[in-house]
Amino acid sequence: MIHRIKDEFVNVYIIDRGDHLVLIDTGIESTCEKILKKIEELGKPLKTVIITHYHLDHTGSLKCVKDGTGAKVVAHEEEVKAIEEKTGVRVDVPVKDGDVVEGLKVFHMPGHTRGSICLLDEESGALFVGDLMVERDGKLYEVPQQYSEDPMMNRERIKELLNIEFKAIYPAHGEPVLENAKEKVKELVESFSKGETN
Numbered sequence: 001m002i003h004r005i006k007d008e009f010v011n012v013y014i015i016d017r018g019d020h021l022v023l024i025d026t027g028i029e030s031t032c033e034k035i036l037k038k039i040e041e042l043g044k045p046l047k048t049v050i051i052t053h054y055h056l057d058h059t060g061s062l063k064c065v066k067d068g069t070g071a072k073v074v075a076h077e078e079e080v081k082a083i084e085e086k087t088g089v090r091v092d093v094p095v096k097d098g099d100v101v102e103g104l105k106v107f108h109m110p111g112h113t114r115g116s117i118c119l120l121d122e123e124s125g126a127l128f129v130g131d132l133m134v135e136r137d138g139k140l141y142e143v144p145q146q147y148s149e150d151p152m153m154n155r156e157r158i159k160e161l162l163n164i165e166f167k168a169i170y171p172a173h174g175e176p177v178l179e180n181a182k183e184k185v186k187e188l189v190e191s192f193s194k195g196e197t198n
């Protein structure tokens with residue numbers, strides 16, 4: 001069961017793992033209150049927070065969530081330093097490509113940032129993409145290039161998604177893509193070769 005919390009322009013996701021909860025990203029500073037409220041509503045402990053990358057619209061509530069829940073913090077090993085510097089919160093579990101945490105397989109997707117990750121829920125086929133792509137009006141786009149450390153590398157990562165089995169895409173910005181997710185990635189990749197930019 002996936003719960004989405006939207007705060008202004010950003011989404012975070014809470015995955016219900018039966019006896020505990022897992023949080024993907026923490027949104028902006030104001031998101032903490034919404035996250036803690038949702039956790040209370042669900043009545044289960046938050047055990048793990050996974051951060052897709054260090055940007056402040058993903059780590060803005062990390063300190064508050066950590067202080068409020070004591071959940072362990074997971075991020076890619078190449079993102080640890082940036083996250084710790086931005087938030088003052090220790091990353092408890094550095095991960096790398098291919099690791100599985102909380103039933104989520106880690107894909108290292110450098111480009112937007114050097115330690116960006118996507119997370120695949122192997123059971124449901126839900127793919128959490130962080131800022132690899134954004135959704136707008138039912139279509140997928142690359143994140144505006146000025147926000148990426150290496151936008152062309154980010155594009156290559158998007159192409160790699162075509163080799164991954166997934167059913168739905170959960171972006172940090174825009175609506176989740178629950179239908180024809182693979183088709184929509186294909187359309188985006190095709191737009192690259194036509195020279196279209198975002």
Ligand SMILES: [Zn+2]
Pocket residue numbers: 053055112131147
């Ligand atoms: Zn970002």
Ligand SMILES: [Zn+2]
Pocket residue numbers: 055057058131172173
């Ligand atoms: Zn973002």
